Amino acid sequence: xxxxxxxxxxxxxxxxxxxxxxxEQGPYGIGRSxxxxxxxxxxxxxxxxxxxxxxxxxxxxxxxxVFDQQCAACHGAKGEGGVxxxxxxxxxxxxxxxxxxxxxxxxxxxxxxxxxxxxAMPQNAPQSLSNEDxxxxxxxxxxxxxxxxxxxxxxxxxxxxxxxxxxxxxxxxPRPDVP
Amino acid sequence: MTExxxxxxxxxxxxxxxxxxxxxxxxxxAVMAGGLAGSEALxxxxxxxxxxxxxxxxxxxxxxxxGSQLYGTPSPFEKGVIKNIPDNLPxxxxxxxxxxxxxxxxxxxxxxxxxxxxxxxxxxxxxxxxRLMLHGLVDRPLIFTMDDIRRFPSESHIYFLECSGNxxxxxxxxxxxxxxxxxxxxxxxxxxxxxxxxQEAGLQPGAKWIVAEGADAAAMTRSIPIEKCLEDAxxxxxxxxxxxRPQQGYPLRLLLPxxxxxxxxxxxxxLRVAAEPxxxxxxxxxxxxxxxxxxxxxxxFYMEAKSIITRPSGGQRLSTPGFHEISGIAWSxxxxxxxxxxxxxxxxxxxxxxxxxxxxxxxxxxxxxxxxWDGKPAVIQSRATDVTGYVQPTLAELxxxxxxxxxxxxxxxxxxxxxxNGEVSNASA
Numbered sequence: 001x002x003x004x005x006x007x008x009x010x011x012x013x014x015x016x017x018x019x020x021x022x023x024e025q026g027p028y029g030i031g032r033s034x035x036x037x038x039x040x041x042x043x044x045x046x047x048x049x050x051x052x053x054x055x056x057x058x059x060x061x062x063x064x065x066v067f068d069q070q071c072a073a074c075h076g077a078k079g080e081g082g083v084x085x086x087x088x089x090x091x092x093x094x095x096x097x098x099x100x101x102x103x104x105x106x107x108x109x110x111x112x113x114x115x116x117x118x119x120a121m122p123q124n125a126p127q128s129l130s131n132e133d134x135x136x137x138x139x140x141x142x143x144x145x146x147x148x149x150x151x152x153x154x155x156x157x158x159x160x161x162x163x164x165x166x167x168x169x170x171x172x173x174p175r176p177d178v179p
Numbered sequence: 180m181t182e183x184x185x186x187x188x189x190x191x192x193x194x195x196x197x198x199x200x201x202x203x204x205x206x207x208x209a210v211m212a213g214g215l216a217g218s219e220a221l222x223x224x225x226x227x228x229x230x231x232x233x234x235x236x237x238x239x240x241x242x243x244x245x246g247s248q249l250y251g252t253p254s255p256f257e258k259g260v261i262k263n264i265p266d267n268l269p270x271x272x273x274x275x276x277x278x279x280x281x282x283x284x285x286x287x288x289x290x291x292x293x294x295x296x297x298x299x300x301x302x303x304x305x306x307x308x309x310r311l312m313l314h315g316l317v318d319r320p321l322i323f324t325m326d327d328i329r330r331f332p333s334e335s336h337i338y339f340l341e342c343s344g345n346x347x348x349x350x351x352x353x354x355x356x357x358x359x360x361x362x363x364x365x366x367x368x369x370x371x372x373x374x375x376x377x378q379e380a381g382l383q384p385g386a387k388w389i390v391a392e393g394a395d396a397a398a399m400t401r402s403i404p405i406e407k408c409l410e411d412a413x414x415x416x417x418x419x420x421x422x423x424r425p426q427q428g429y430p431l432r433l434l435l436p437x438x439x440x441x442x443x444x445x446x447x448x449x450l451r452v453a454a455e456p457x458x459x460x461x462x463x464x465x466x467x468x469x470x471x472x473x474x475x476x477x478x479x480f481y482m483e484a485k486s487i488i489t490r491p492s493g494g495q496r497l498s499t500p501g502f503h504e505i506s507g508i509a510w511s512x513x514x515x516x517x518x519x520x521x522x523x524x525x526x527x528x529x530x531x532x533x534x535x536x537x538x539x540x541x542x543x544x545x546x547x548x549x550x551x552w553d554g555k556p557a558v559i560q561s562r563a564t565d566v567t568g569y570v571q572p573t574l575a576e577l578x579x580x581x582x583x584x585x586x587x588x589x590x591x592x593x594x595x596x597x598x599x600n601g602e603v604s605n606a607s608a
């Protein structure tokens with residue numbers, strides 16, 4: 001192979017190598033790859049459309065038991081609130097002088113219940129409930145708000161389909177609105 | 180309105196701290212200084228042996244030796260300058276603590292007095308075991324150690340941070356500047372541009388939002404528009420020269436200049452690049468604003484232009500008629516403060532205040548106006564205008580549009596009333 005062709009071949013190989021490296025590394029080559037298992041373990045985000053909801057299910061009746069044990073001390077036996085937020089009621093009050101913001105009256109997405117309970121509740125032991133328990137207690141809170149029948153079992157598909165009463169009142173930011 | 184217990188603004192509740200403060204104001208406490216009540220008015224408690232023509236006792240013996248304090252603390256005579264935290268909250272894991280704005284000078288908040296808002300307590304994180312995961316719509320999902328983060332090119336900027344519930348719209352309104360807008364602080368932040376870190380992973384087409392998550396017990400989560408992430412967002416690891424305090428997100432926090440404080444997620448452990456916001460609890464059931472017609476504003480990110488006079492301000496007392504400098508702070512999430520006007524006649528006329536240079540983008544700006552107090556009752560107030568031409572509104576103007584079910588983003592003018600005896604109080608209370 002003539003020297004100049006060899007040279008081109010070597011450059012081509014080097015060029016290919018640098019392209020491959022560019023795909024494997026960013027400009028500074030800092031950090032290491034995150035594996036799918038690592039990402040799956042940490043990515044607990046549930047989208048408004050229910051994206052990333054895990055397998056499993058939970059019933060309203062089981063949710064009542066979980067709620068009584070894990071939630072009622074702060075949120076009240078019937079979700080009426082206490083140290084923790086009121087969770088039930090308030091529908092139809094948002095445009096009044098005494099709006100009552102609860103899951104049933106205010107939250108636009110039911111799937112956010114699963115997301116928030118799993119990541120942050122109960123406050124003294126977050127991320128301690130099983131996915132089944134999170135589905136169940138979500139089901140019970142929805143049931144107390146009249147958004148799920150008492151004999152229902154909640155799973156990813158059903159939770160994603162629940163139409164929250166306040167879903168369509170959310171608007172973007174129009175500011176500056178004053179003066 | 181049924182008040183949620185997990186709120187940003189705890190001020191409807193009485194405060195032992197405030198009680199102490201008011202008590203000390205009446206007595207002319209050590210916190211007061213200069214032309215405010217205290218310095219000479221306290222003659223009864225002074226030791227004449229330390230006053231001219233005598234030599235003060237602290238000159239007659241050596242002071243504390245080197246090494247008496249390995250991490251310095253303020254003079255014991257400043258022990259009243261502490262965070263403003265109500266003492267009867269239903270719980271303290273999701274709560275807020277305020278900066279004593281009326282006791283501070285300049286624009287930089289000391290780290291120990293920086294305001295706090297936590298949603299699940301303050302975690303104690305070993306930086307050696309902390310990781311930042313960056314994944315989603317990126318070419319290369321990555322995990323960074325804190326050593327990795329500190330290897331990136333660094334930058335430092337002075338930015339304010341303000342809680343969006345600072346204060347809310349309903350009475351009772353606070354008595355001091357801290358009560359009113361103490362969920363506000365300003366620091367020099369050092370870290371790496373988020374844009375640099377995102378380039379390291381490579382953004383994919385369709386990347387519109389980044390969902391940030393904290394490593395606290397609330398796994399605090401907010402969605403941030405990609406434009407902000409590529410504009411001036413930082414991953415900060417230091418504040419005013421030292422590593423972040425645990426209360427400010429040690430070892431790593433997001434810093435979104437000019438955006439409502441809760442979005443600058445602390446104890447940052449994960450960034451997920453996405454096409455859609457995640458609609459977390461904090462951006463749907465909290466940090467949204469209820470309008471009088473029942474509609475709800477969401478993704479209201481910017482903190483609009485605002486100012487407050489911190490001296491003289493509520494709880495303080497002018498010791499004597501005569502010269503007093505009016506001084507305060509102004510800021511805008513949209514950029515620099517362009518001007519601040521001050522009125523000393525209940526809003527009838529306004530004078531342009533001096534702005535302390537340098538005026539920085541999305542930082543506090545100190546303003547000052549020399550003033551001769553004639554000893555008669557007066558109402559003083561400040562009004563900020565930012566580079567966009569936006570003018571800080573009155574509370575009445577805000578209420579007329581938003582109503583008082585609205586909770587966040589109250590950037591109203593707060594007038595102070597000065598009584599004939601020099602006592603300063605909230606004129607809106």
